[in-house]
Amino acid sequence: MKNIAILGATGSVGTQALAVVQANPGLYKVLVLTAQSNATLLISQALTFLPDVVVIGDENQYQEVKAALSGTAIRVLAGEEALCEAASLDQVELVLTAIVGAVGLRPTIAAIEAGKDIALANKETLVVAGDLITRLAKKHNVNIIPVDSEHSAIFQCLVGEGNESVEKVYLTASGGPFRGKDREFLANVTKAQALKHPNWVMGAKITIDSASLMNKGLEVIEAKWLFDLEADQIDVIVHPQSIIHSIAQFKDGSMKAQMGVPDMRLPIHYALAYPHRISTDFTRFNFLDYPELSFYKADNDTFRNLDLAYSALRKGGNMPCIINAANEVVVNAFLQDQIGFLQMSDVIEQCMQEIGFIEQPGLNNYLETDQHTRIFANQLVTK
């Protein structure tokens, strides 16, 4: 029985994680559930899983959650500090970070400092402060097990291999809903079009990131920190079927790929169960359903975000933090119909040029950079 905390329990990853827990009675005990605003779903999850602690981010909804759970032994907390407290609760062994965005940074740090292993879905945290997070994890002897399907794939390929054996990795990308489209087409796409991902059903932010290829850019940076790679060792290859989840290539030229039907429950379950593999009834891959798997070069001229992310990675310091904060603002603005699809990259690039560069940032530098970038990006968006 593994004691787990799920931060962001009401989201796409969070609800799928709870489905995995429910399908495996006796394996996991959920001690913590958190959500930002969906009190109704959080309450029903709490009544099903009976955790020790529930955290609602939005303090206005505290009374509602508190009242609904008053007949139980569940402690109800609210706000950002409570998130950190819940993530570092004594009996918790593993924290699944399924929050979206850089707000995941502080609770993730709290969990690592309390010695909890991390099942990491919240990629933004590694993008913003990968240097700090990986150093802290080493110091506190904490495992970071990726949930992102590409990184889970590489992690699985590297089991039993030394890091020094890796020549490079290939992250596969579906290409999203706008694969093959040109800039003229992209200038007029709507959020409804962008929210239709061909292979995955996910939260709104990551779905827009997938359409703009920023998701792959963030994943390149995520891969750097998870697997201790240089930018030149990370390549992106478009693979529309999303069957090969990613590939590790070794010094001798040999390659290992991890495959399966696109189903996030698989990498979620792998991260929860690690280092074990547990039987599942998930749909098995059938070769005859896919007579062809295809691969293409990413269109970096049309989708500029990928190059912007590589350049942030090469520059280092607080540049990935800048790109992430700017991206969170523009995705939100696009979802509010404030800016067009192509403007997202323009605003991000301007933030990268204008926000002060810091070569060796500490936590406070990251938090300040995040804040400054959001203010500046919001000004650009509302202009």
Ligand code: NAD
């Ligand atoms: P989502 O929007 O569906 O869910 C986000 C969760 O975070 C919700 O429970 C929400 O209440 C909580 N949350 C939102 N804002 C918060 C705040 N300010 N403070 C505290 N909690 C907050 O998102 P998702 O698609 O589940 O993605 C979660 C993370 O996992 C993201 O970092 C995403 O990039 C990553 N990821 C998701 C998928 C996927 O299939 N959905 C795949 C790979 C990686």
Ligand code: MG
């Ligand atoms: Mg991914």
